[in-house]
Amino acid sequence: QKEVEQDPGPLSVPEGAIVSLNCTYSNSAFQYFMWYRQYSRKGPELLMYTYSSGNKEDGRFTAQVDKSSKYISLFIRDSQPSDSATYLCASFSGSARQLTFGSGTQLTVLP
Amino acid sequence: DSGVTQTPKHLITATGQRVTLRCSPRSGDLSVYWYQQSLDQGLQFLIQYYNGEERAKGNILERFSAQQFPDLHSELNLSSLELGDSALYFCASSPGGMPTEAFFGQGTRLTVV
Numbered sequence: 413q414k415e416v417e418q419d420p421g422p423l424s425v426p427e428g429a430i431v432s433l434n435c436t437y438s439n440s441a442f443q444y445f446m447w448y449r450q451y452s453r454k455g456p457e458l459l460m461y462t463y464s465s466g467n468k469e470d471g472r473f474t475a476q477v478d479k480s481s482k483y484i485s486l487f488i489r490d491s492q493p494s495d496s497a498t499y500l501c502a503s504f505s506g507s508a509r510q511l512t513f514g515s516g517t518q519l520t521v522l523p
Numbered sequence: 524d525s526g527v528t529q530t531p532k533h534l535i536t537a538t539g540q541r542v543t544l545r546c547s548p549r550s551g552d553l554s555v556y557w558y559q560q561s562l563d564q565g566l567q568f569l570i571q572y573y574n575g576e577e578r579a580k581g582n583i584l585e586r587f588s589a590q591q592f593p594d595l596h597s598e599l600n601l602s603s604l605e606l607g608d609s610a611l612y613f614c615a616s617s618p619g620g621m622p623t624e625a626f627f628g629q630g631t632r633l634t635v636v
Contacts, residue, residue: 454630455527455629457525457627458625500566504622504623511622513567513568
């Protein structure tokens with residue numbers, strides 16, 4: 413079992429929809445939880461990160477972490493065609509000193 | 524543009540060969556990270572250097588090695604290449620030791636034939 417599991421999709425939604433992307437993790441030592449966006453043939457770009465449990469909002473993006481259920485979510489409001497990309501969740505613990513990534517979810521937002 | 528520069532962008536080589544991938548971090552960043560992204564394994568952490576010293580090690584094969592030079596650029600050396608080493612190799616850099624603050628380069632696409 414991978415330490416971070418992510419539904420690979422693909423996920424296709426109409427423009428303006430609310431998108432929900434989800435990951436689960438198994439390592440209780442994880443403290444930081446990140447979401448990256450990766451366009452085709454490009455490097456991953458950090459969207460936002462959360463320390464421990466709770467919510468964090470940045471514009472149309474909201475990250476949520478529930479440590480009790482080991483569940484990580486990213487919500488995208490008013491989705492745009494430019495949001496079409498692969499979204500990667502990742503987790504980090506200070507003890508392991510390394511990022512562990514999910515497999516990525518491919519999102520397409522249709523105009 | 525993240526400010527992290529990787530060269531070359533593409534590399535095609537034969538099995539058994541050795542290649543060197545280069546990374547120039549963002550100005551002022553002391554940490555460099557190397558990652559491998561393949562279709563079957565996803566994005567995996569290989570190794571981190573901080574100010575010239577190895578800081579953390581992930582799933583890096585013994586055939587692979589890396590170093591960070593005094594000017595803070597880094598090189599990833601891949602030897603005795605196998606078909607399964609074909610992947611995208613990313614470098615990332617951060618000001619301190621936390622990968623949560625890292626910016627990724629555009630990657631080097633390695634094809635082993």
